[in-house]
Amino acid sequence: MVDKSILLDNKKFTVGIFDDSDKLLHAVNTLKEKGVKIFDCYTPFPVHHLDHALGYHRTNLTIGAFLCGLLGCLSGFTLAYYMNVVDWPMIIGGKPQDITVFTSFIPVMFELTILFTAFGMVIMFFARSRMIHGIKEDLLSRRQTDDHMVLAIDNDQEQAMSKDDILSLLKKEGAIEVNNSKEAFNTSLTSEEELAKLLKSPKAPTKAKTSTKKTKKK
């Protein structure tokens, strides 16, 4: 059920970090036009049209939500009908206690529809997005939940452009930082000292690669 295409484990990425959502969106569109396959983008807030630009389809969670709601509605009816009509009819004021009391089951059916839809959909969302308590998060930049937007390209995937070209293109699109082999790290389970080491080491190749920028521009 987990969406495998969101896993970052044991992969190396070419990343461009942006500080403006419009620049990120433009970079995605340019790279897509040139046939570069983008792994994913990481942003601190939902950037509109980004999922469309990346070619993601609208999620099917809504269908799941509908089915959960239907189940909730039927559960509500079954609960009330079994208890008040089948198992132990409560005759109050001589009124019939059969299917004609259906109208007084409606509030409970309605509430259970909402309850099942909400919980079912959120649980499906967590499952699809591989979210659970205590899982380690895969980050490519420490500020991707603050003010940086990360564009990630999987280094194992065949690309229409060379890696150097992609890096220079990202620079040209306004990336404030680029890196050609970034690995995922996490903040919650790593101490500050280790994080400092982790975040410093891969800087060296970045500079070497970006120096090719001028030649590629021509």
Added chain:
Amino acid sequence: MYTADIRQPLVTGGKTYSDVTKDVCRPIENKPTSSWWLGFSIAVILLLVLAGTLAWTVWEGIGTWNVNKSVMWGWDITNFVFWVGIGHAGTLISAILLLFRQKWRMAINRSAEAMTIFAVFCAAIFPLFHMGRVWLGYWPLPLPNAFGSLWVNFNSPLLWDVFAISTYLSVSLVFWYLGLIPDIATVRDRATLKARKFWYGFFAMGWNGSAKSWGRYEVVALILAGISTPLVLSVHTIVSMDFATSVIPGWHTTIFPPYFVAGAIFSGFGMVLTLLLIARHVMNYQDYITTEHLEAMTKVILLTGSIVGLAYITEFVIAAYSGYEYEQYAFANRMFGPYAWAYWTMMFCNLMAPQVFWSKWARTTPWFIFIISIIVNIGMWFERFVIIVTSLHRDFLPSSWVMYHATWVEVGIFLGTFGLFFTCFFMFAKFLPVINMAEVKTIIKDKE
């Protein structure tokens, strides 16, 4: 989307993305201020009052309250309806305003939703303890019982209420938590302390802001908003049916559901304004909760206050026109009987006072809005008191007419729920982001 030039920016002060993060995370990452400690201490003292009075009620029995066989619902159910009503603004702001694409909701939805949840906690105390034996509080649930095959009665609005309130609480919690996840992740990634890294990491559930997750997240939030909208309307509708399906003059009216829903939104916005005006002042959030926000909320107060006022007058006219003497007497008794002071307090607070918001000055002056918001809170408490107590204390049989005055235990429980409410709210303000950072970042360049 086109926005006219006269629209004001939603976030003032030229904030950048990282400014938003820093401003919102400041209370979480620093030691609490002295004003926080002061407020929190008062709240905890009131919470102890709640614990004490509830313990006394359980120990001694419901006899410690002044409810009797004529006025069987007194302060307890008044307070229950009062708190449930307050709980309505949060979901209204986050769900209905999301469907209406009102962007001003984004800076205030987090705290309003928190308020909803805490208010429902407070509300749940009253029916639970009013049942007398709180350890048997699970009896309204549809469980097979040990004394035979008797089940709960699905024809009863009281049972609908059990389902409505518990669904409302759990769906609101889910909605709130879902909105918190990206912001908890932000705190996690800024954290340097080991414990903070761990706990915020635990509750962030591995969120990393992937575009795929955001796509799903937005759909889930939209659907939750879509289903929360009828839910929020249904909850107070069902609460009103607790009264409307009875045969008591003054309760037995078809106008109750819309009237109660409007009243709930009215009182909820009153409480949201009270809280936000304090929070914005103490936490320096004037750039996020601008006077534009206050103005928008006062307009909602004005609208719903007028609907409530209209309902009061409609009820009265219908009673007068009904030709039914008991109904006529119930309303005459409200206006001129022994509880007339409560009725006229209600009329002043709910019908008259909010009308000042026709003036632009009143809508944009924080200290004045604060006063009116308190008046609205008082007025809405009296509305429930008037409906419940004045209808019950003189019923069909003059031999059972009584007066009802609360005991210190009932007053203590009511004050105590404020302690519970504010203790929760202060904890929330210390440990969680009070403003939805992720959403505010999307509108930082936008106008109203």
